[in-house]
Amino acid sequence: MPFAANCPEADCPPADAEAVRGDVIRFVRSNPPTAADMRTYADDGRQGDDGCRACALSVLRRVEDVPLARKAMPWFKKRLVAKATLSPAHGRILQTGPNKWHFSFWVEAGHAGTIHQSFTVVAA
Amino acid sequence: MSFAWSPGGRVQTVPMPTVKHVLYYFDGPKMVLAVDERGRQLLGVAADEDDEGTTRWVFAPAPPERLVPLLNTRTGLRALFDTGIVEVYDVAEPDVPAQSWSLAPDDVPEDLLPEPDAELPELEDGARAQLLAEQVRLVEQRSRVGRTRLYFSGRPVRGRRGISATFASDALRNYQHLVSLAYGYRRKGELRSTGPIPEREASALMLTEMPRGSVGFELVEDAEQERVTPTDLVGVISEVASLLDAAATNDTIYAERVAEFDQRIVGALNDFLSTLKKAEATLKLEAQNREYVFETERIVEAVDRTASTPRKEDDRPVTGKLIGFLPTDLRFELETPDRVIKGKISRDADLERLASFFRKRCTAHLQVITVERLGHVAEAFTLESVEDAAEKKRG
Numbered sequence: 001m002p003f004a005a006n007c008p009e010a011d012c013p014p015a016d017a018e019a020v021r022g023d024v025i026r027f028v029r030s031n032p033p034t035a036a037d038m039r040t041y042a043d044d045g046r047q048g049d050d051g052c053r054a055c056a057l058s059v060l061r062r063v064e065d066v067p068l069a070r071k072a073m074p075w076f077k078k079r080l081v082a083k084a085t086l087s088p089a090h091g092r093i094l095q096t097g098p099n100k101w102h103f104s105f106w107v108e109a110g111h112a113g114t115i116h117q118s119f120t121v122v123a124a
Numbered sequence: 125m126s127f128a129w130s131p132g133g134r135v136q137t138v139p140m141p142t143v144k145h146v147l148y149y150f151d152g153p154k155m156v157l158a159v160d161e162r163g164r165q166l167l168g169v170a171a172d173e174d175d176e177g178t179t180r181w182v183f184a185p186a187p188p189e190r191l192v193p194l195l196n197t198r199t200g201l202r203a204l205f206d207t208g209i210v211e212v213y214d215v216a217e218p219d220v221p222a223q224s225w226s227l228a229p230d231d232v233p234e235d236l237l238p239e240p241d242a243e244l245p246e247l248e249d250g251a252r253a254q255l256l257a258e259q260v261r262l263v264e265q266r267s268r269v270g271r272t273r274l275y276f277s278g279r280p281v282r283g284r285r286g287i288s289a290t291f292a293s294d295a296l297r298n299y300q301h302l303v304s305l306a307y308g309y310r311r312k313g314e315l316r317s318t319g320p321i322p323e324r325e326a327s328a329l330m331l332t333e334m335p336r337g338s339v340g341f342e343l344v345e346d347a348e349q350e351r352v353t354p355t356d357l358v359g360v361i362s363e364v365a366s367l368l369d370a371a372a373t374n375d376t377i378y379a380e381r382v383a384e385f386d387q388r389i390v391g392a393l394n395d396f397l398s399t400l401k402k403a404e405a406t407l408k409l410e411a412q413n414r415e416y417v418f419e420t421e422r423i424v425e426a427v428d429r430t431a432s433t434p435r436k437e438d439d440r441p442v443t444g445k446l447i448g449f450l451p452t453d454l455r456f457e458l459e460t461p462d463r464v465i466k467g468k469i470s471r472d473a474d475l476e477r478l479a480s481f482f483r484k485r486c487t488a489h490l491q492v493i494t495v496e497r498l499g500h501v502a503e504a505f506t507l508e509s510v511e512d513a514a515e516k517k518r519g
Contacts, residue, residue, distance in 0.1 A: 027150070039151075040151065041151050041152045044152075044177070046152060046218060048146075048149075048152065048153070049146075053149070054152075057151070058149065058150040058151045068243060068245065068246075069148070069150070069154075069245070071238065071239040071241065071242035071243070072148070072155065072169065072201060072238050072239075072242040072243065072244070072245060073148060073154045073155055073169045073170050073171070073238070074169065074170075074171045074172065074182075074235055074236050074237070074238070075154055075169070075170035075171055075172060075173060075179070076150075076154070077235070078172060078173060095248075096149075097146065097149040097248075098145070098146055098147055098148070098149065098247050098248055098251040099147070099148050099149065099245045099246060099247060099248065100245075100246045100247065100248050100249075101246065102148070102149055102150060
């Protein structure tokens, strides 16, 4: 299963990433979401300390984490909340980073151009 | 750039604080722990973003003493942003100097700050344990260096924004003098009644921070932060705070505390307290994790109590039975025909010799400090040495 060209060639997604299945939540600017809402950290030319995580889309898996993030980091209040129900063909997913409920979603290359169409804004 | 809010005040172009830990990641860091060029630890949250992708960050001082409880309970995130100078950074590109502003919390719009009931994001167990261990280690390191905070309120203070420069300089100078005298005595013993204070340089405190909450000053010893043992000044700062508290409490406690210092300190104590009284200021003093509050009534009483130097008697021989002896706490109890005398054991006393007299009759040599005020007499006793009661009789 191929992934974004800006992902590291080796071990990305990591071996323990699972096929995505079920609901994921993402913060977006537009309603309906556009391809611009699906840009990764790496798409913006940034890497941070983990190039593999940078080429994935950040998503949450629990809707109750949305108010937690918005209360703590006002940046999230500037975005809309969108939800998608995904199937294994869409890519792979793994909890990454320091916060327990953050997941990296590596979009399968064949879905990269259209993945935004899977998301629907569910809250302002 | 087109943010809805433009900060006032002086804008600087400086590097963004160096990120040490990402606490929340979502398409890049959104909450970080960072260190600025002055070595201060800051917690930053992504607060806004403009159409061109510039992220506006808001940083607040996050000393490890405050981060440990935050990591343990996840509550109190907003409080960090209410008690210090808040730094706002507009970051267009990482590693490129950003425009920044230093602002009072009240000057930052509410919708750019964490909400009052915001929680720290739930960290993954390993990350939390590692961060907590690091912060506890930093707390221990910081506690090895003299550090105190003085928060003033009352007439010299204007809201949370300003303080009379004359009052602030007088109060801080008098406080420093107090600490220097206490330090000089701890290091060299008895001080001359006037003249230079020994090792004054080593007791110098640096003004490093102006914490908010009334108007405050953080004073820190100019010492190596990574040291493994506490400096002498750490103990002296605690002792001075305790002495100030005693002066504002009652004659008996004050007599006992002041007995531990060279009596030259009483004048300095009175100078500091009088500065507060004359200016109609009040004080909250934090020293080594303890907090002392000096409201007007306590300050007025403390000024009166320290107005004259207590009477000092270097050697009062008293015969009795040594019924209490606590070598670790340096406390003693001597039973005499009239009463039980309780007090401290001198740091210079021969503890083995004292132990040999435990539960025996002896003649104790006591230093006595007497505080006389409003017709009331309070005495504090320090046991210097003992000898056999019979020896004394022969002598």
